[in-house]
Amino acid sequence: MTAWQTTLLGAVAGGTIFLGLPLGRVGGLSARARTFLSTLSAGILLFIFWDVVAGASEVVDDSLARARDGGSFGPLALDVTMLATGLVVGALGLAWLERAMRRRRPLAPMAGGAIAEAAAAGLDVSELAEQARRAALGLGMLIAVAIGVHNFSEGLAIGVAARSGEIALAGTLIAGFALHNATEGFGIVGPLGDTRPSWAWLGVAGLVGGGPTFLGAMLGYRISDEPLQLAFLALAAGAILFVVGELWNGAMRTASRNLVLAGIVIGFLAGYGTDLVIAYAGA
Secondary structure, rough: OOOOHHHHHHHHHHHHHHHHHHHHHOOOHHHHHHHHHHHHHHHHHHHHHHHHHHHHHHHHHHHHHHHHHOOHHHHHHHHHHHHHHHHHHHHHHHHHHHHHHHOOOOOOOOOOHHHHHHHHHHOOOHHHHHHHHHHHHHHHHHHHHHHHHHHHHHHHHHHHHHHOHHHHEEEHHHHHHHHHHHHHHHHHHHHOOOOOOOHHHHHHHHHHHHHHHHHHHHHHHHHHOHHHHHHHHHHHHHHHHHHHHHHHHHHHHHHHHHHHHHHHHHHHHHHHHHHHHHHHHHO
């Protein structure tokens, strides 16, 4: 498989994220349905977190096995450091970005009665509604960033497999990641609530979330560096962990615990189901 073929197929794998994004333009959904979609996306992201951590752990376990068999402890120390640093930077980096976004605008009031009370108090309700809209779109874009970091590591895996001549593995990865990315589009628009994004915003979110698969495949074909791959896996895990926490906190304020847990479990099982399809195809 040539470099341009690998890059093209990496773009296809990342581009399937656009399949789920148009859901954000669908109107008429109840608040309960939108909350369920938000928790569903949290479940999908939670599976991705588990999948990413499992992949990173395999790298560390290999270094540990080599050190235990008489090898150097240097690679093990480097891998553990990269894993810890990536997790911290991924989670706290998004937390810092989210805090910076909040500082640029006051927090919007809650919907419903809170808006009515704001109107009675003489506040500009239209401006408050616009602030709430920007807050929802900001959270959606943060999710796209977290998914994008994760997809970059997926692209690296595609590029490395193709470069090493493992065509069957590369093909399986491309098909599997394309299936995964199709569900990730739902993960971006699920938490938007009743905010209806523009087509331009959906396009940017798709590029942010899916484009890194293309970039990772292009880079992975040219550079094979295990600590670098581990760093991106850890960054993805940290970023996704932060986003899952945000979605959980938001959902618990607007829905029952049972609905939140049901959405997360179903989303996790959906992600796990796609993983089983990949494993079966690879077998």
